[in-house]
Amino acid sequence: MLKALFGLNVVDSLAVYSQCIPSTAASTTVASTTTTTVRSTSTTTTTVRSISSTTISTISTSIGATTTVASTSTAAGSTGTCAPNSPAPGSGTLKFTGVNIAGFDFGCNSDGSCTPGAAFPPLTQYFALGADGAGQMMHFVNDDGYNTFRLPVAWQFFTNYVLGAPIDADNMVKYDALVQACLATGAFCIIDMHNYARWETGIIGQGGPTNDQFAATWGEIAAMYKDNPKIIFGIMNEPHDVPDINLWAASVQAAVTAIRKAGQVLGNALKKVVNLDGSTTNLIFDVHKYLDFDNSGTNPECTTNNINEAWAPLAQWLRCNGRQAFNTETGGGYQTASCMTFMCQQIAFQAQNSDVFLGYVGWAAGNFFTGYVLSELPAENGTTWTDTPLVAKCMAPKAGAQKGSTGQ
Template sequence: MLNCFPAGVNIAGFDFGCTTDGSDNLSEVKPPLSALGGPDGAGQMSHFVTKDNLNIFRLPVGWQYLVNNVLGGTLDATNSGKYDQLVQACLNTGASCIVDIHNYARWNGAIIGQGGPTNAQFANLWTQLAAKYKSQSKIIFGVMNEPHDLDVPTWATTVQAAVTAIRQAGATSQMILLPGTGYTSAGTFVSSGSAAALAAVKNLDGSTTNLIFDVHKYLDSDNSGTHSECVTNNIDGAFAPLATWLRSEGRQALNTETGGGNVASCESYLCQQIAYLNANSDVYLGYIGWSAGSFDSTYVLTETPNGSQDTALVSACIAR
C-alpha cells in the first residue's frame, strides 16, 4: 500500500481537549480546517506533499468527539462529518492518512476492557469507522493513541477485538496500527510485554498481513515531548534493540509520533534517528513528526509551516 518510505507529519486539532486519562473536553477541539474557522490543515498537507515530498499524515481525534459523548453510540453526523473533511483533504493530496483515536486506551478515566468501556463498545466504534473508509486504500487505522498503565495481555484482547471489527466491516486489506502500553514507547515495547502480546493479534484468516506495530519516541530528557532540547537519537536505547526483535519475528513497526524543538540539538539528534529508520526500512516503515495542524508558533514542538516556510526541524530532518 505504501510504495515509498512513509514520512510525514501529524495534523492535530480534533484531539485538542483529550487528556492522558481518556477525558475529552469537546469545547477545546480546534479543527485544523479553515472552513471551520481554524488553521488551514488542508493547505499544510498540500505544502508538505509538494514542498517536502512527504506522503503520510496522522489525523488524531477524540473518541468522545466522534460520537458526541455517547459511549457506544453511533458516529455523530455533525462531528464525524467535520472530521471527515480533514480526512478527505488528506486523501486529496494522494498521501496515506491515519485515522487515530487519541484516547490513551480510556474513556473518561476508565480503561477499555479493564473496568471501563467494553471491548464490544470499542469494536463498535471501529466497525463504524471501517465501514466508512473501507473503500479507501490510503486509509490506515490507528487503533489507539498511547495506551498506558494497564494489563498488557488484557489490552491485546481489546486490540484483537478492534482488528476483528475492522476486518469484518469490509476493510480487509488496509494497514492497522497496533499500540502497546507505556505510551507505546519504542524503548519499552519489548520489555513491557507489548511486543509479545500484540504479536498474537491476527486477521480473520489467521495472518498478520498489514498488522503493524505502532511506536512513539521523543528525544527529550524524559521522553515526554514537552521540552525544546533533545538529548538522544534513540538508536542504541530504543530503535536498534526493537529492530532486532522485529527481524526475529518477521514484523514491522511505524513511528507515528516523534519530534523535538526547533533547536540545534534536535536537528542533530532527530536527523540521526531518521537516518537509522531509513537505513532499517525492512522493519521500520517510516516516521511521522509531531506536530502541525492547529498548533501555532507558541507550541514547543511546532511543525506548522509559516506560510511557505517550514520550521527549522522540518526543514533539517523531516522534509526530504
C-alpha cells in the same frame, strides 16, 4: 495480507499498525516499554501521558487494498536469538514520511477524559482563527515530499461526547473534511483514535466502556472508509496502565471483528490476536520516540539521537524476528541546533535500516500555535509556506536527511 506492529523493550512508547499489503511482502512483529510523556496539545490544554511499561497499540493500513488498525497492550516481548548473518540494512529510502495534523484531539488527556467543545478542527472553514490544515498538508506533499498524515481525534468527538451513541453526523462531517483534505493530497491518512484505551478515565473492557461500545464506533468508521486504500485505521493511541492484558486483547479483537464485518481484511498485533489463518505474517510495530532527556517531547533541547539505546537494538530485534516498525510520533525543539543534529541522525539511521523501519510521522502541525515547543507548523505568507528549521533541515524528505550520515 496484513501488516501489524509490536514494540521492543528498548523503545519508550509503541503503537501497533496493521497494514494490508500484497501477499508477497515480508512478515513483521515486536513488543515494548514506555515512559511518561507530557505534551501540550493546544494553547490551553496540556496532555500528560503516563505510559506504562506494557503498552502497545495496533493499526491497519492498506496499500492498494482496504485497511485496518487496532490497539493493544502487552508485556515486553522476547529479544529472540539472532543468526550470525543478519540481513543487510535497507535501501536508504523510507516508505512513509509525514506529520501529525492535530486539533480534533485537543481538550483530551491521557486518562481518556475530554472537555466538550475543546476540539479545534484544523480547518479554516470550521475554526476561522485556526490553522489551515488543508493548506499545510498540500504544502507538505508538494514542497517537502511527505506522503503520510496522522489525524488525531477523540472518540468522544465522534459520538458527540455520549458513550454508546452512534457517530454524530455533524461532527463526522467536520472530521471527514480533514480526512478528505488529506486524501486530496494523494497521501496516506491515519484515522487515529487518541484515547489511551479509555473513555473518561474508564478502561475499555475493564470497568469502563464495553467492548461492544468500542467496536460499534469502529464498525461505523470502517464502513465509511473501507474501500479507500489510502486510509489507515489507528484503533487506539498509546494504551497505558491496562491492568489485564488478556482483557485488552479481547477489546482489540472486538474492534477488529467489527471492522471485518464492515468489509475489512484484518491483521492484529497482539501475540494472541493473529491473522485469519492463525499466522502473524505482516504484523508491524509502531514506535513513539522523542529526543529530549526524558522522552517527554516537552523540552526544546534534544539530548540523544536514540540510536544506540533504542533504534539499533530494535533494528537487531526486528531482523532476528522477521518484523518491521513504524515511528508515528517523534519530534524535537523546532529551532534548536541540538535537535537538528540528533533528528537528522535518527532519520538517517532509520533510512539506512529501511528493511525494518517503514518511516516516521513528526509531532506536530495542525492547530498548534507557532511557539509550541515541538511545532512543525509552516508559516504561511500568501501562497508561500516556510518550514520550521527542524523540518527544513531534517524531517522533510526533500531535505535529504534520509541519505545523510548518522554521525554515531
